[in-house]
Amino acid sequence: MADDRRGDGGGASSGVSDRELLNAADVARIIARIAHQIIEKTAGGEEVVLIGIPTRGTVLARRLAAAIAEFSGTAPAVGWLDPTLYRDDLRRKPARALEDTEVPEGGLDDRLVVLVDDVLMSGRTVRAALDALADHGRPRAVQLAVLVDRGHRELPIRADYVGKNVPTARREQILVFLDEIDGADGVALRREAGA
Amino acid sequence: MPDLLIRNARPYGEDAVDVLIGNGVIAEIGSGLTASDGAETLDAAGLVLLPGFVDLHVHLREPGGEESETIETGSRAAALGGFTAVFAMPNTNPVADTEVVVEHVHRRGAEVGLVDVHPVGAVTVGLEGTKLAELGSMARSRAQVRMFSDDGRCVNDPLIMRRALEYASALGVVIAQHAEDHRLTAGAQAHEGVVASRLGLAGWPAAAEETIVARDCALARDTDAALHVCHVSSAHTIEVLRAAKAAGIRVSAEVTPHHLLLTDAALTSYDPVHKVNPPLRTAADTKAMREALAEGVLDVVATDHAPHAAQYKDTEWAAARPGMLGLQTALSVLVAACVEPGLLDWHGVARVLSQRPAEITGLSDHGRPIAVGEPANLTVIDPDAQWTVRGAAMASIAANTPYEGMRLPGRVVATVLRGRVTARDGKVHQS
Amino acid sequence: MKHLLSVTDLDAAAATALLDTADRLKQALLGREVRKLPTLRGRTVITMFYEDSTRTRVSFEVAGKWMSADTVNVSAKGSSVGKGESLRDTALTLAAMGADCVIVRHPASGAAHRLAAWADRDRAATGTDTCIVNAGDGTHEHPTQALLDAATLRDRLGSVAGRRIGIVGDVLHSRVARSNVFLLATLGADVVLVAPPTLLPVGVQQWPCRISHEIDAELSTLDAVMTLRVQAERMRGAFFPSAREYAIGYGLSDERAAALPQHAVVLHPGPMVRGMEIAPSVADSARSAILAQVRNGVHVRMAVLYHLLAGAPE
Numbered sequence: 001m002a003d004d005r006r007g008d009g010g011g012a013s014s015g016v017s018d019r020e021l022l023n024a025a026d027v028a029r030i031i032a033r034i035a036h037q038i039i040e041k042t043a044g045g046e047e048v049v050l051i052g053i054p055t056r057g058t059v060l061a062r063r064l065a066a067a068i069a070e071f072s073g074t075a076p077a078v079g080w081l082d083p084t085l086y087r088d089d090l091r092r093k094p095a096r097a098l099e100d101t102e103v104p105e106g107g108l109d110d111r112l113v114v115l116v117d118d119v120l121m122s123g124r125t126v127r128a129a130l131d132a133l134a135d136h137g138r139p140r141a142v143q144l145a146v147l148v149d150r151g152h153r154e155l156p157i158r159a160d161y162v163g164k165n166v167p168t169a170r171r172e173q174i175l176v177f178l179d180e181i182d183g184a185d186g187v188a189l190r191r192e193a194g195a
Numbered sequence: 196m197p198d199l200l201i202r203n204a205r206p207y208g209e210d211a212v213d214v215l216i217g218n219g220v221i222a223e224i225g226s227g228l229t230a231s232d233g234a235e236t237l238d239a240a241g242l243v244l245l246p247g248f249v250d251l252h253v254h255l256r257e258p259g260g261e262e263s264e265t266i267e268t269g270s271r272a273a274a275l276g277g278f279t280a281v282f283a284m285p286n287t288n289p290v291a292d293t294e295v296v297v298e299h300v301h302r303r304g305a306e307v308g309l310v311d312v313h314p315v316g317a318v319t320v321g322l323e324g325t326k327l328a329e330l331g332s333m334a335r336s337r338a339q340v341r342m343f344s345d346d347g348r349c350v351n352d353p354l355i356m357r358r359a360l361e362y363a364s365a366l367g368v369v370i371a372q373h374a375e376d377h378r379l380t381a382g383a384q385a386h387e388g389v390v391a392s393r394l395g396l397a398g399w400p401a402a403a404e405e406t407i408v409a410r411d412c413a414l415a416r417d418t419d420a421a422l423h424v425c426h427v428s429s430a431h432t433i434e435v436l437r438a439a440k441a442a443g444i445r446v447s448a449e450v451t452p453h454h455l456l457l458t459d460a461a462l463t464s465y466d467p468v469h470k471v472n473p474p475l476r477t478a479a480d481t482k483a484m485r486e487a488l489a490e491g492v493l494d495v496v497a498t499d500h501a502p503h504a505a506q507y508k509d510t511e512w513a514a515a516r517p518g519m520l521g522l523q524t525a526l527s528v529l530v531a532a533c534v535e536p537g538l539l540d541w542h543g544v545a546r547v548l549s550q551r552p553a554e555i556t557g558l559s560d561h562g563r564p565i566a567v568g569e570p571a572n573l574t575v576i577d578p579d580a581q582w583t584v585r586g587a588a589m590a591s592i593a594a595n596t597p598y599e600g601m602r603l604p605g606r607v608v609a610t611v612l613r614g615r616v617t618a619r620d621g622k623v624h625q626s
Numbered sequence: 627m628k629h630l631l632s633v634t635d636l637d638a639a640a641a642t643a644l645l646d647t648a649d650r651l652k653q654a655l656l657g658r659e660v661r662k663l664p665t666l667r668g669r670t671v672i673t674m675f676y677e678d679s680t681r682t683r684v685s686f687e688v689a690g691k692w693m694s695a696d697t698v699n700v701s702a703k704g705s706s707v708g709k710g711e712s713l714r715d716t717a718l719t720l721a722a723m724g725a726d727c728v729i730v731r732h733p734a735s736g737a738a739h740r741l742a743a744w745a746d747r748d749r750a751a752t753g754t755d756t757c758i759v760n761a762g763d764g765t766h767e768h769p770t771q772a773l774l775d776a777a778t779l780r781d782r783l784g785s786v787a788g789r790r791i792g793i794v795g796d797v798l799h800s801r802v803a804r805s806n807v808f809l810l811a812t813l814g815a816d817v818v819l820v821a822p823p824t825l826l827p828v829g830v831q832q833w834p835c836r837i838s839h840e841i842d843a844e845l846s847t848l849d850a851v852m853t854l855r856v857q858a859e860r861m862r863g864a865f866f867p868s869a870r871e872y873a874i875g876y877g878l879s880d881e882r883a884a885a886l887p888q889h890a891v892v893l894h895p896g897p898m899v900r901g902m903e904i905a906p907s908v909a910d911s912a913r914s915a916i917l918a919q920v921r922n923g924v925h926v927r928m929a930v931l932y933h934l935l936a937g938a939p940e
Contacts, residue, residue: 389829
């Protein structure tokens with residue numbers, strides 16, 4: 001999950017092979033499509049709050065908000081929320097650094113929250129984010145948008161908006177690159193040698 | 196008692212000889228000596244032979260502190276450490292401030308029979324610093340007390356100290372001062388300096404020692420009394436002693452092994468095994484101690500052997516009692532601190548661990564040269580041995596050695612008290 | 627980080643990470659109705675205070691509770707501690723009961739170090755991996771106070787590095803001063819201690835700071851001034867002649883506060899002696915960050931608990 005989606009932004013090193021799944025144009029197209037879907041499914045995007053899961057989910061949420069504003073004329077509120085403090089696997093790794101949390105003005109009560117993340121795998125991050133959301137308020141409904149769904153779910157969680165479904169092996173990694181962080185957009189599948 | 200033949204030993208590290216002992220005295224020194232039937236022999240090839248060590252400063256804890264040490268266990272530690280005579284400090288419970296207590300300590304020492312235990316009498320009643328104890332009665336008792344001290348506490352009142360010195364001068368005994376101005380060391384926990392400042396431990400300023408030594412030297416001069424300064428720890432005190440000796444004042448001084456080797460850098464773990472009074476000081480101080488010992492400004496090495504059971508040591512720093520074991524590590528620490536760096540040869544070791552302490556306290560049968568007709572109080576040491584210190588393996592009941600786990604040079608192979616082997620190869624030989 | 631005993635357990639990166647975590651925790655809780663995070667659910671945190679300190683104890687307790695730890699308070703009064711049980715036995719007993727963290731305040735310098743040594747040595751016997759947090763040991767250290775002071779300075783000044791911070795008062799007896807000098811120096815601040823020589827320890831010359839006996843010469847260059855509590859009973863130890871003379875020489879009066887740069891912040895670790903070390907009007911002024919320090923205290927202590935308890939044991 002969290003580890004899988006972190007790209008190093010660099011090229012393939014020896015013993016590792018990366019295969020491009022989406023290029024920059026693909027990513028742009030997907031964001032536009034999901035923006036349209038959100039407008040459609042939320043009746044114009046009123047009262048929608050996009051909440052990104054740091055760090056790339058935050059970038060995607062901002063881009064989606066811009067696209068929705070462009071297509072519908074209404075800019076949804078954007079926030080971001082670090083679910084680390086709600087994770088169920090904290091004790092398995094050294095204490096990790098926390099990311100920013102910012103809930104948009106007006107809070108979350110009675111609003112339609114769309115959680116945004118880059119990759120959906122086990123569903124545990126989303127589960128933690130749902131718990132965190134509940135502590136911040138009581139949204140009318142919560143939906144989930146992801147750029148890539150790579151399978152291997154461990155919880156009964158399903159995304160409402162999926163950019164691309166990618167069947168993967170567990171040992172493979174999905175690398176997501178976004179211009180704001182990585183200098184360019186793209187998604188790659190990384191396979192370790194012998195995997 | 197059967198004869199004892201020590202073969203191929205090197206007296207003071209010089210050429211190997213055989214030493215034949217009979218009736219508790221050295222009977223013959225030469226080569227190719229043979230012993231009578233039934234004589235015990237000790238092959239000392241490569242080993243150094245020195246006069247038996249004399250420790251002017253030990254705490255044997257009996258009576259009253261038997262959970263930490265007894266006269267018997269302390270005697271065992273002394274024999275294993277190469278000592279043939281020790282001076283047991285009076286801060287017991289009850290305090291050794293009457294002939295009853297000093298005679299008890301003396302008698303127990305004789306019963307154990309491993310080392311001559313000389314009780315040190317208190318200078319003041321109950322070590323309280325206000326009323327002179329019966330020095331004369333203790334000196335004339337069967338214990339023949341030769342040294343008096345309130346050790347653990349300073350005789351802080353200058354008038355009491357002056358009276359003690361005056362009174363002692365007529366008895367031919369020495370007053371041993373624990374030099375610490377208690378007003379300057381109120382609450383003190385560590386050497387006053389950068390380490391203590393960082394650790395938040397109240398400082399024990401070196402001046403608290405130096406000023407008392409200076410004062411007492413003046414008092415000793417005026418009273419023509421014999422003053423002995425316990426456990427000198429500060430480089431500044433050396434200068435005071437040097438001047439006093441140059442002026443002909445009858446002052447002698449001791450340094451502990453730990454003040455020759457250890458510094459307050461050891462305190463950063465807050466392990467109270469390093470808590471001692473006076474405190475461990477700086478590397479500059481240990482260097483000054485070593486040089487002053489070599490020069491003779493410091494006369495003797497005395498261990499200040501201070502056993503404390505775990506409940507008094509395995510605590511927070513402030514609650515821990517000060518003191519550390521010393522008897523079984525004294526020689527090795529002295530070898531590490533002074534012999535290996537070339538500051539002392541084996542004659543020097545004999546001087547500071549045997550000859551001078553016996554002279555200061557007027558012991559006629561210890562600290563004597565290795566010569567025919569002299570009492571056979573001897574220590575055989577292996578100068579090349581290395582060993583690892585383990586507190587749990589010490590003869591003392593307590594295990595509070597600050598050298599735990601350290602590898603130290605030089606080892607006592609055998610100790611001989613009036614011709615009888617009291618310890619050999621790390622084992623005590625009970626009579 | 628296994629224990630937090632001294633600020634020297636933290637290098638600049640580790641200290642900054644703690645401060646960042648404290649910031650994020652503050653954000654995460656901002657404006658929420660439910661001020662509770664599930665992060666330390668099922669973990670047991672025991673505060674063991676051998677000295678009275680409502681402020682610090684409550685701050686740790688709130689920090690633990692906001693992260694869903696089970697917090698238990700042990701005070702020296704009314705426990706086995708009062709019956710002569712040794713610190714070691716008390717600590718091992720608490721560890722054997724399953725304390726994941728023992729937060730200790732003790733009048734002896736080094737008490738927290740000893741607890742940590744016992745906890746590590748006797749881990750097999752107690753069956754618990756207990757971490758120790760020093761909440762003030764004698765005149766040695768109070769690391770979380772220094773961290774919350776650094777957090778407050780960061781809030782107010784934007785950064786600690788390169789800032790000049792004056793610490794005024796009884797440095798000799800102050801664990802807050804020791805922790806602050808070394809932490810602020812680690813974070814790149816320029817620290818100056820201002821006190822009469824009697825209230826500075828011998829050896830202070832080798833600390834990473836400058837020493838001054840003249841407060842008025844320092845004020846105009848300070849980005850922050852921290853006044854330390856001066857206990858009136860120190861007069862009996864001849865540390866200074868009188869409260870009046872101290873106030874005249876070193877008290878942070880209105881006039882002195884006015885000599886500070888416009889942006890300068892005033893800190894005090896509390897409890898304050900108003901009038902002696904700090905004028906009431908200064909303590910209550912806009913430049914005073916004294917209540918911000920208290921608020922930051924909870925977040926900093928949450929961050930410490932998070933770093934010690936949330937991740938996998940080292």
